[in-house]
Amino acid sequence: MPDYQPFLMERFMSAYEQQVEYNLSESGVHPMTLRQLLDIDQSSVEDLLETELNYPYVNGIPVLRERIAAMYDGAGSENVLVTVGAIEANYNSVRSVLNPGDEVVIMLPNYMQIWGVAKNLGKRIRTFPLVEENNWAPDLEELEQAVTEKTKLIALCNPNNPTGYILSETEMDFIVRTASRVGAWILADEVYAGAEQFTDTRTPSFYGKYNKVIAVGSMSKAYGLPGLRTGWLVAPPEMVDQIWARHEYTTISTTMLSNKLTAIALSEKVQPVIIERTRRYIRKGYPLLREWMEQQGDTFSGIPPQAAAIAFVKYDLDINSTDLAMRLIKEKGVMIVPGDHFGMDKFIRISYGLPETYLKGALSRIEELIQNIASPA
Ligand SMILES: Cc1ncc(COP(=O)(O)O)c(C=O)c1O
Structure with a gap:
């Protein structure tokens, strides 16, 4: 082995x-x-009961993709791929972006999925820290040094797991400038957006700040619906298509019921x-x-x-x-x-x-x- x-x-x-x-x-x-979810808006119960348990659109049912796109400035449903959790979105994104010889830069500490996937692909991984003494703000000088001409992907988790740190707009802009200097993709795992403690403002997405961003979201964390196993990514259509080609190999789709229930959860009334x-x-x-x-x-x-x-x-x-x-x-x-x-x-x-x-x-x-x-x- x-x-x-x-x-x-x-x-x-x-x-x-x-x-x-x-x-x-x-x-x-x-x-x-499920009852708590459906009690917020009971108008869909009949439709759910009549649902044929067929394969759904494998990239996500249209109404769901539209509702996800509406959460990202400048995105349309062609920018969205619905996945089995954020875990699949992250995995297939890493696999789609990286070629032999490419390097990855990762924020630490972090949910260690991308670190592990990159390691298993034999990639060189460079890291930059969130610094405890600075209330977990990132060391951007270390980021600057970690990013080289070989960097193909910068992986972030914002808000961060495990520290809960939210990047400031200035820090986000710096990260975007650093990525664009070498043409690297930013993979922004944003599954905690919406779960803010001290503000009612949703954490802004990296999507729309730069043309090489894959923004990842999920129903598991900020929505308290992990059992739906619904996640998604928002990216330029060509990248969505490349990741979709891997989605067909790995999961085909999340379930029909998960698509429908997630669309309910993200509706204007329920969300x-x-x-x-x-x-x-x-x-x-x-x-x-x-x-x-x-x-x-x-x-x-x-x-x-x-x-x-x-x-x-x-x-x-x-x-x-x-x-x-x-x-x-x-x-x-x-x-x-x-x-x-x-x-x-x-x-x-x-x-x-x-x-x-x-x-x-x-x-x-x-x-x-x-x-x-x-x-x-
Ligand atoms: C930062 C982060 N990304 C992705 C995931 C996976 O989430 P999902 O349940 O949507 O696959 C988790 C789960 O803990 C997480 O913490």
């Missing part, structure tokens, strides 16, 4: 997420039920209600987490995340982050993500966009274990 880089975080989730009592490893808000729900969860959950962190003395610290339902929390305990995560699973039935999965030990990623009693129940279990680690019996 050739060396293969598994997707550490997703492997970890697959192994344990269905076993634990409290799952604080997810990065989206608490999922909606704002879902986004408000998401922000309510985030804005109620983070103060609870913060208060709990403060109650633990100096053990935890962290920069308040600007978006997403996750906090990247630093801890001062004499234990490696994977060991801590495993002890939480085995001894307390609680799952968090170890910083090791982002190459940053002594951090954990904790989700908080969850019902209050669930979140508090999980945090009190974590507290029991950390007290035991801090002062073993």
Whole structure:
């Protein structure tokens, strides 16, 4: 077998997420039920029941592509490809853009999918950091140095997973100028747009700022509908076509029902209600987490995340982050993500966009274990 880089975080989730009592490893808000979704607008129920469970348009049903396009300035439905989650959009984008000898530049920390895919393709990967001391703002000088004539792709996650950092307009412009200097594509994973904590303004997309952008979105995070397995990408039509050619090899399409339910969720009537729900969860959950962190003395610290339902929390305990995560699973039935999965030990990623009693129940279990680690019996 050739060396293969598994997707550490997703492997970890697959192994344990269905076993634990409290799952604080997810990065989206608490999922909606089908009833909650359809109760916002009941006018589509009959149409759903009459739906033939056939293959849909493999690039996404027209009404859905139109609704997605409407979220991006200057985009039309010809710019949209509907995929099985953002994960497929990212994967097939990387495969479509990169040729032999091309290099990739990646923001770190990051959801490590693109890093792993590029590694498995044998690509040279250069990175630039988000800097904790600067409230997770990116080091743009390092970006500038990382981008060379061989750079074909700059991969970003904005708002960022795991830090929740949102790039400023100035930083976005700098990144665009840097990419255009060498003609590189920007792959902007924007799955947390809409899940902002401190502003009601949706995080702006990279789409429309430069002609070589692939912007990726999803129903999984900001909409609390991961079970639909609907994602998408927005890009120039020629690039959409190239990625679509790979989509046919990998998944053909997401399901007919997912297309229809996603179109309902992104309708003018329903979309704002879902986004408000998401922000309510985030804005109620983070103060609870913060208060709990403060109650633990100096053990935890962290920069308040600007978006997403996750906090990247630093801890001062004499234990490696994977060991801590495993002890939480085995001894307390609680799952968090170890910083090791982002190459940053002594951090954990904790989700908080969850019902209050669930979140508090999980945090009190974590507290029991950390007290035991801090002062073993
Ligand atoms: C930044 C980021 N991109 C993509 C994904 C995959 O999302 P989806 O469920 O839409 O495939 C995730 C899931 O955690 C994520 O955090």
